[in-house]
Amino acid sequence: MKIHNDLLLRAAKGEKTIRPPVWLMRQAGRILPQYRSLRAELSGFKELVETPHLAAEVTLQPVDELGVDAAIIFSDILVIPEAMGLPYEMIEKVGPRFPRTIQSTKDVDNLIQGNDAADQLGYVYEAVKLTVGALNGKIPLIGFAGAPWTIFSYMVEGGGSKTFSTAKKMLYKNPVLAHQLLDKITQTTISYLKRKVEAGVSVVQIFDSWAGILSPEQYREFALPYMKQIADSITSVPTIVFARGAWHALEELHQLGSEVVGLDWTIPPVIAREKLGALQVVQGNLDPCTLYAPPTFIEEKTIEMIRQFGGKHIVNLGHGVYPDTPLENVKTFVNTVKSFRYA
Numbered sequence: 457m458k459i460h461n462d463l464l465l466r467a468a469k470g471e472k473t474i475r476p477p478v479w480l481m482r483q484a485g486r487i488l489p490q491y492r493s494l495r496a497e498l499s500g501f502k503e504l505v506e507t508p509h510l511a512a513e514v515t516l517q518p519v520d521e522l523g524v525d526a527a528i529i530f531s532d533i534l535v536i537p538e539a540m541g542l543p544y545e546m547i548e549k550v551g552p553r554f555p556r557t558i559q560s561t562k563d564v565d566n567l568i569q570g571n572d573a574a575d576q577l578g579y580v581y582e583a584v585k586l587t588v589g590a591l592n593g594k595i596p597l598i599g600f601a602g603a604p605w606t607i608f609s610y611m612v613e614g615g616g617s618k619t620f621s622t623a624k625k626m627l628y629k630n631p632v633l634a635h636q637l638l639d640k641i642t643q644t645t646i647s648y649l650k651r652k653v654e655a656g657v658s659v660v661q662i663f664d665s666w667a668g669i670l671s672p673e674q675y676r677e678f679a680l681p682y683m684k685q686i687a688d689s690i691t692s693v694p695t696i697v698f699a700r701g702a703w704h705a706l707e708e709l710h711q712l713g714s715e716v717v718g719l720d721w722t723i724p725p726v727i728a729r730e731k732l733g734a735l736q737v738v739q740g741n742l743d744p745c746t747l748y749a750p751p752t753f754i755e756e757k758t759i760e761m762i763r764q765f766g767g768k769h770i771v772n773l774g775h776g777v778y779p780d781t782p783l784e785n786v787k788t789f790v791n792t793v794k795s796f797r798y799a
């Protein structure tokens with residue numbers, strides 16, 4: 457299907473654009489009153505994720521409300537463990553929880569993987585198809601998955617954590633088992649992302665949200681090789697790798713050969729350019745908390761960031777937008793980018 461506003465696709469391929477494209481991680485969700493009211497009518501988060509027409513509706517809300525240059529399919533990274541045989545719960549005001557976790561060889565052996573696991577996620581592919589149909593070529597749709605390390609950390613830890621010390625413990629005590637689990641997650645993620653591409657997403661983002669809790673050495677052993685397998689397997693659409701806190705691995709993330717490297721807000725644009733070069737397309741990286749500031753400050757910081765990256769840039773925040781961000785400020789951010797023109 458021809459995409460009318462294809463700024464994101466052209467920017468991802470490194471082409472020159474009149475302005476950078478803009479979208480926000482976590483744009484489909486609680487910042488929008490439409491989301492909150494629909495969500496309140498349902499039994500829970502999972503009903504939204506697992507009902508394709510509702511997931512499609514929520515995906516389109518920020519497109520209409522904010523005028524962003526890309527949609528991201530409404531879902532969660534935790535559908536992957538569930539498809540492998542490890543169900544999750546989403547507890548109100550707490551977050552995700554796994555009633556069972558992975559601890560032993562037997563637990564890993566019992567998991568299903570690859571196409572068999574990806575087959576369980578028909579509701580996601582259906583939501584993608586419905587969304588692509590409704591977008592009718594207006595803007596591209598982004599598909600996503602968690603990076604193997606981030607998915608591993610939830611499957612072993614059993615939920616969110618400040619330290620993820622239970623998940624990290626396995627890396628030190630039983631690295632062989634850790635690699636087996638990471639490999640199963642990777643094979644499943646590859647099958648899943650291929651299906652999402654077949655269903656119609658035009659770009660894929662890999663979220664390594666917990667990259668920053670690993671030491672640089674561990675990140676090289678337990679995260680990057682699996683990211684590499686994913687980047688090498690998804691060849692028909694551009695990929696974005698976003699590893700939060702992995703400032704020490706910027707060069708390696710660049711070498712993955714992914715079209716776009718996502719940056720968190722702790723990486724100054726000048727340093728990113730020094731490490732990645734002028735040609736690497738980057739995405740990011742305004743501190744999400746900037747959007748609590750007055751509008752003139754948001755405008756100033758957004759333009760300063762665009763100038764500092766100096767092109768080959770997709771504008772985003774340095775992590776997901778926080779749910780209590782005033783919607784007007786999100787609009788100021790988006791509109792500032794849309795009015796900007798490269799010299």
Ligand code: CP3
Nearest residue numbers: 481482483484485501528529530531532533551663665776
């Ligand atoms: O970006 C988008 O707009 C698409 C939707 C999306 C969600 N989760 C919906 C969601 C995406 C891309 C995700 C990815 C995700 N999920 C990540 C990686 C991105 C990141 O933020 O680092 C992670 C770590 C998760 C796991 C997860 N899901 C957690 C820790 C939580 C609870 C914390 C929270 O944000 O509330 C969720 C729940 C979740 N996923 C919500 C939404 C809109 C909120 C739940 C609700 O509506 O009640």
